[in-house]
Amino acid sequence: MTALQTFELSKTYRPGAFKRKNILALDKVSLQVEEGEIFGLLGPNGAGKTTFVKVALSMVHPTSGSAIVLGLPLGSVQIRQQSGYLPESHRYPGFLSGFETLMLFGRLSGVPVPLLKTRAGELLERVGLSQWAGMRTKRYSKGMLQRLGLAQALINEPRLLFLDEPTDGVDPIGRKEIRDILLQLKQRGTTIFLNSHLLSEVELLCDRVVILNKGRVLKTGTIAELTAREPVYEIQLASPAPAEVLQELAARTFDVTARDTLLFARVRDVEQLNALVDLLRSRGVAIGSMGLQKTSLEESFISLIQGETAA
Amino acid sequence: MKSLALLLFTINEAIRKGTLLFYAAVATLILLVFALGISSNEANGLITFFGMPIAVQAGKQFDVGQFIIASLHRQSVFWIVVFGVFGAAGLIPSMLEKGTTEIFLSKPLSRTALLLARAAGAAGGIVINILYFSAGIFLVFGLKLGVWQWGLLTAAVALSFTFLCYFSVVTLVGIITRSSGFTVMLALGYTVISWGLEIRQHGLYLLWNNDVYHRVLDALYYLLPQLSAMLTNSSRLVGAVPFANDTSTFSIIPFVWSFGSAALLYAGSVWYFTRQDY
Numbered sequence: 221m222t223a224l225q226t227f228e229l230s231k232t233y234r235p236g237a238f239k240r241k242n243i244l245a246l247d248k249v250s251l252q253v254e255e256g257e258i259f260g261l262l263g264p265n266g267a268g269k270t271t272f273v274k275v276a277l278s279m280v281h282p283t284s285g286s287a288i289v290l291g292l293p294l295g296s297v298q299i300r301q302q303s304g305y306l307p308e309s310h311r312y313p314g315f316l317s318g319f320e321t322l323m324l325f326g327r328l329s330g331v332p333v334p335l336l337k338t339r340a341g342e343l344l345e346r347v348g349l350s351q352w353a354g355m356r357t358k359r360y361s362k363g364m365l366q367r368l369g370l371a372q373a374l375i376n377e378p379r380l381l382f383l384d385e386p387t388d389g390v391d392p393i394g395r396k397e398i399r400d401i402l403l404q405l406k407q408r409g410t411t412i413f414l415n416s417h418l419l420s421e422v423e424l425l426c427d428r429v430v431i432l433n434k435g436r437v438l439k440t441g442t443i444a445e446l447t448a449r450e451p452v453y454e455i456q457l458a459s460p461a462p463a464e465v466l467q468e469l470a471a472r473t474f475d476v477t478a479r480d481t482l483l484f485a486r487v488r489d490v491e492q493l494n495a496l497v498d499l500l501r502s503r504g505v506a507i508g509s510m511g512l513q514k515t516s517l518e519e520s521f522i523s524l525i526q527g528e529t530a531a
Numbered sequence: 532m533k534s535l536a537l538l539l540f541t542i543n544e545a546i547r548k549g550t551l552l553f554y555a556a557v558a559t560l561i562l563l564v565f566a567l568g569i570s571s572n573e574a575n576g577l578i579t580f581f582g583m584p585i586a587v588q589a590g591k592q593f594d595v596g597q598f599i600i601a602s603l604h605r606q607s608v609f610w611i612v613v614f615g616v617f618g619a620a621g622l623i624p625s626m627l628e629k630g631t632t633e634i635f636l637s638k639p640l641s642r643t644a645l646l647l648a649r650a651a652g653a654a655g656g657i658v659i660n661i662l663y664f665s666a667g668i669f670l671v672f673g674l675k676l677g678v679w680q681w682g683l684l685t686a687a688v689a690l691s692f693t694f695l696c697y698f699s700v701v702t703l704v705g706i707i708t709r710s711s712g713f714t715v716m717l718a719l720g721y722t723v724i725s726w727g728l729e730i731r732q733h734g735l736y737l738l739w740n741n742d743v744y745h746r747v748l749d750a751l752y753y754l755l756p757q758l759s760a761m762l763t764n765s766s767r768l769v770g771a772v773p774f775a776n777d778t779s780t781f782s783i784i785p786f787v788w789s790f791g792s793a794a795l796l797y798a799g800s801v802w803y804f805t806r807q808d809y
Contacts, residue, residue: 233808277636279636279808279809280808280809281806297640297641300637300638301639305633307630307634309629309630309633310631310633310634311628311631312634313540313544313547315544315548316547324540327532327533327536328537328635328638328639328640329533329638329639330532330533330639372634382637
């Protein structure tokens, strides 16, 4: 089942008193997110990621296009009944404790009070804040507020969760804990929309990713699809390859680049790789190790954005 | 239930931030001063305030008592409302601060319910204080002077209604400007404008002898809540003793007009709030 589908969603902001200047935040964005997926939204600053989430939650009105969220049209209060949101910058009433904050937002989400008390306690435990449940949030650190933010987004046990930079300001151990929570939620069938600058985190968590730039969709796909390219093998030699061997490789149309004791070989298939190894060995070149060079999501992302900027 | 939760949270916020407690503390202090200071002497017919005679009974003890209460009410209503604005005005823009508004808007409440519950909570805290102060004055004078001025309680209801109408201006300004300071300033400016509009025939009319200008002033008078007229009429409900310069009787007309204009301003606030991007 589809959790979220948008049809050529566009948003133009008209800031300023006279609204003369237009800022195109979303440009005909069409996306489909399946239920139970962890879906990553990537893009540089100002790409339209936050606007997209805010449109889905009816905080921002689209200029054109439409969307169906959890089977409901945009603007329906029922969407927010079944979803949770952790904004990028979030402020909680400083005079409330962590527990009171969860009680407040739980009540506003329509969770019955007797159930809410149990759930607030459980969530504080789950995000590692139970020790500070009674402390006023104005005394919380950034990482603690982030954990509390995640707990408030989960207070109504949402089917659809929107997270904007959920691990911002959280230490590495905390980040791992949050990742584990998200993976547990995925196992329970929660659809998660993850908006993060930490591409390594997206790579670890997301089933599919969309890359946005200047409000437009550049690419959508799984991490494997986004990072796929012609295989390049990295061959570690015992000593630098002699010049005549390199010349011979070039003459035999091997696409090889040498850098000190490293050889980067772009090959069509395994047969060609084996032929290359045979040739090196027959010329007395000792091989220390060999492996397929991988493209990280970060490299793919940068190359896509730079390509778009250059175009 | 969700709206009620927000309303109660808003009152809680006003209490925890100290504004409502400050208001209540000032009201309590005034009540204590009167409770301790005012007394009537059956023997010589004097009403004294910390021992100083302030009125002669002259066979009309209760009229004098009524006069004191009515005077006190007339002197204090303006300040009750103005302090109320100081206490409550910041609560509307504070909900619209970046980082706060996103969380509130992500919850399953319509924007109409969100705004009206917030405004009701902000104004409600002040209304509770107005009722507390009025009931306190009623009891102090009843117990100390034997003057059970029921009109004080009727006036408290009228005064609460006045504050709710006044708060429609605060709400609209708060929603548009999203600034607590600006909202308080404009709301206080409105008290002056309201007073100026009420006596426009003897003041603002004289500034420019132009028919269109006069009509604009008239339109503003009827379009905005008639704060000054409502305060005057609230005081008229207190007692039967007329003031030397005010022989008019209570009129409900300013309340009816103000109800209409406040409804319009609240509707305008909702309209604006529902159309904004946050």
